[in-house]
Amino acid sequence: MPDKCNVLKNIKIFLLAFCLTVPAILLSRLISPRATIDSSYIFLAWLPLCVMFSVLFLFGRRGVAPMVGGMMLTNEWNFHLPLPQAMVLLFCQTFPVLLVCAIVRWQLGARWRYGIPNQGIWLRVFWLGLMTPFGIKISMHLAGHYLAFPVTISTFFGTGTAIFSIVDLLSLISAALIFTLFFYYPLRMIVSPHYMRIFWRRDVAPYLAKEKRLFTLLWFATLATLLAVLCTPFETKYIAGYLVPVLFIGFTIGVGKISYPLLNFSWALTALFLLSYNRNFLQGVGSEYSLAFILSVLISFSICLLYMARINQRSEWLNRQWHSQALTDPLTQLPNLRALEQFLLQDAGQSVCYLRMENLEFLSRHYGMQMRVHCEREVFRVLQPLLLEKEKIFHLPGSELLLVLTGPETEARLQYMLNVLNNRKIYWNNTGLDMEYGASWGNIRWSPGNLATAVGAIKLAGGAILLASSGACTDPEY
Structure with a gap:
């Protein structure tokens, strides 16, 4: 009887993960920002990578089969490749992700999926944000050396120029570092509606309290105004990428005054709008080298934002410790x-x-x-x-x-x-x-x-x- 219950539980988890993964991957690929280099389209952020990470964070090893199945259906829906090329493409997309997650689990232990923005964050940045994109691109270049792929996707397998490969690699890094939590939080809320209430009480409601409400509302209103100006469809030489430092300053001010999950979600949404509706944001960017530089800037600021948030978190922890010690007798450790x-x-x-x-x-x-x-x-x-x-x-x-x-x-x-x-x-x-x-x-x-x-x-x-x-x-x- 217990074995039967475990089988039913695993089937239920598989169906839930599969039903979430397939629409999420299709949606993420649809909203992934694109550009054109050498008459070939290229992703500025390949968002299905974020969905794969999110599914593994939520379901662990039980999410492997739904993730692989979701990617296989998505590839078949978009490319209609022969079986050998389809299997190789699926291997290049999923194997580096699974390998890196196994390494992270080995280094962090069984609770590697918990406390994602807090515990072992720099280890996650290195393996998930840097080594996974490198693994995907190396495997795709090796596959392109031995197999022929359709012209529409052959540039992703090493037939394009060097700068195309660099931008493609940066798109994977930006997706992993900027947008992973952007998909993780909504998917977790869908899986567990109780987490939605926890997220509201812990990361949103305290910053809408009376003493912080004015700053929070003004901060979000300013962010929305800047995004509307930068993403407007009207072309003008007075609105361009040189206004983006104002956004950087705004997010720097928000560190410590807005919770990091909410700040990270806002930054991911901002980066997605800037890369998707980029007529003004990328005005004057006429070469792929400038595009690579802009992606590098966004990636660098994401790491800086994370670093500042960690410094602020540690500072708040030290303040709480000092405050607790000030309220405690040093000998008896009783309240004074x-x-x-x-x-x-x-x-x-x-x-x-x-x-x-x-x-x-x-x-x-x-x-x-x-x-x-x-x-x-x-x-x-x-x-x-x-x-x-x-x-x-x-x-x-x-x-x-x-x-x-x-x-x-x-x-x-x-x-x-x-x-x-x-x-x-x-x-x-x-x-x-x-x-x-x-x-x-x-x-x-x-x-x-x-x-x-x-x-x-x-x-x-x-x-x-x-x-x-x-x-x-x-x-x-x-």
């Missing part, structure tokens, strides 16, 4: 007073409870500082399961902890926590330590900068070891 201040800003009506270990100072003089840290962490570990949602424990300098409670019956809950602590010993080097605890609590109103004063009022209101009653509650206003 600064973290308490930020936590109290999130909600109102919270009770702040002061907990003191009375004899910890004396014991630490005998057993050392490590024992002190161990005791504070042990108390934190014991009390943590007793807290409700939106409740937290903070560490104060000395032998003191602060509990922020939001539930009802604060005094009874605090008394119960004290009873739990008093009935449990803390062991240090197989020695049981009898700790003495004192506590007080209160509701405070405070202003930024005066939190220490408000907390001090609760500390003084508690008195000695016994839990204070209603008289210990403070409601100072600072």
Whole structure:
């Protein structure tokens, strides 16, 4: 029975991948930008390569057969080649892709398909973006040396000029580096509609929040205006490729202020429009050498954009680490007073409870500082399961902890926590330590900068070891 379920599951995945691959390859070939060199058409970006990568990223080894089948049907639909030439063409298109993906899996491990824009990105750029195009072109040139192909596609197999082969190679590199994620994200959303919601919440919605909405809308409006100007069908000498640096500056400004998946998708769409509707963009470009230079510029900026995004991502990660360390006590690794201040800003009506270990100072003089840290962490570990949602424990300098409670019956809950602590010993080097605890609590109103004063009022209101009653509650206003 399990074997039958696995077979049905594999058949279902195959049909899903095949039904996605064939239309995607046909559509990608249809929208691939073209140009004419030496009276022969040439792709400026061969987008079926992006679809092949996307299918393998989504389905792994289960996507190999649908990818090969989709390419075979597409070749038959467009070229009607004899069987030997058709098989050789299919081999040249798919084998380098499969070989490079196998190498990447060997180097990155079983999770090579996950975290595509983040994990092992430079390894992916080298193998998927550079070595795959070289592998495809080398295999096609070798095939053209031994087999004859129709005139319409013979230039792709080495019969054309050297500059034709260079532009053809650049078209493969540009497709792999610029447009792979352009197809990967939509295909993944089709396979898993849940990912569409994740993509919206993670990469789109945060940049439409109130504090970032104006910049995001202005950025996209400016990008759309520049694209409309550069891709307009009206010929004018004042609109040409020299305006493209404005686009580069705009995307550079967007790094860090717009998520990289959304930025990459926008850049791919921009490059596709520039290469497809290129009457103004390529105005004055009268030679294939200029065309090769323009493709090289787009490829170079794509790598620079990725590099800037990675630098910004690492910078944000370091800022989060520094911010986290600023909110943490360096010895106990517990949240400190600064973290308490930020936590109290999130909600109102919270009770702040002061907990003191009375004899910890004396014991630490005998057993050392490590024992002190161990005791504070042990108390934190014991009390943590007793807290409700939106409740937290903070560490104060000395032998003191602060509990922020939001539930009802604060005094009874605090008394119960004290009873739990008093009935449990803390062991240090197989020695049981009898700790003495004192506590007080209160509701405070405070202003930024005066939190220490408000907390001090609760500390003084508690008195000695016994839990204070209603008289210990403070409601100072600072």
